[in-house]
Amino acid sequence: MFRGEGREDFFRRMLSAAESSGLIPDVGIDFSLVKYSKMNSAAELENSMKQTLQDIHDRFPDYVQSLGCALAAFKKVPNAVGLGAVAVSIALELIVKTQEEDRDSTMYMMRRVFAEEKASGVRDSMDEYMKRLRMYLHQPTRALEETERLEKQLSEQLTRLKNSMLHDDQMSSRSLKHWTNGAAFHLQMLIHAARLKTQSSTGYQEELQVHVASIESVIDCYQFDLEELLKLYKTYKKTTISLTHPAKWLTLVYFPSALVLMNYWVVKDKDLEKETPVVFCPFGKPGDLSYVDYMFNNWDQLKDLKNYFSDLKENVKDLIIQKAEFKLKKVLPVSDKKGD
DSSP states (O other), X not given: OOOHHHHHHHHHXXXXXXXXXXXXXXXXXXXXXXXXXXXXXXXXXXXHHHHHHHHHHHHSTTHHHHTHHHHGGXXXXXOOSTHHHHHHHHHHHHHHOOSSOOTTSGGGHHHHHHTTOSOOHHHHHHHHHHHHHHHTTTOHHHHHHHHHHHHHHHHHHHHHHHHHHHHSSOOOHHHHHHHHHHHHHHHHHHHHHHXXXXXXXXXHHHHHHHHHHHHHHHHHHHHHHHHHHHHHHHHHHTTTEEEEOOHHHHTTOOTTHHHHHTTEEEEEETTTTEEOOOEEOTTSOOOHHHHHHXXXXXXXXXXXXXXXXXXXXXXXXXXXXXXXXEEGGGTSOGGGOOOO
């Protein structure tokens, strides 16, 4: 019989094999967006740019100094938190980039999320917003106008994307990843808009509470949507994931050796067109659907996804009121620091 601890141990080993073989789809929020979504986003920006500029300086000693005029606009940048920090990071990376590409840099966030997607309204709105926010780093009024305009646009596109997955048979790992990143980005836009509004507000506390309540309601909506999407996504993955014998082995052996090899299994995902290394199971056929249930219950990335939205809800107020000014002087290599 295949039950109890034997089943649990086998599924654990299968999941481990799937993870090490790249057989777990990536539906998570991009690490750059996660990094700049927290209360320490200003420190993350400073540390990241300090390391980037120092690395460049170590390889090309005169390069950073030669960018003097191009870097002048970053002497002091207000509201360099949240998406403001993302915008500063991308802007500086575009200026200081060398021939060597760093695919883990913030400037490649959109490419990591959307890959070679040919048409995506969600991507276009996010990309356009980051361009506009970089344009108006020193003009908070214009930045707020663009945030409010593109926030509405992105919200509508996320609704269409969600409904296409839930109601139009368009569920896929790629679409789910686009939605999770788009939803996280949209919430950060709402927080940034509230941040810019409260800075010029006379009734600060009252307006702050209104913004907090409004954003929390959107988070509640996205948390509900995420649960609905994950239910359907699990159903979808049960049609793409299968446990099977390594067939090429069975063609090479004769009975009774084949009976022994019947205890070896691989996980295949036709979406990813990959399979795991073989895993031994002495208990008989393990069951495809049970494995997918186990995978979803123990999939760390799904836990991180849910935690992202719950953590955001707990910190909405603090995220809105946080302020930080980016100062170029703090991140320049020692030999390139000049005045304030």
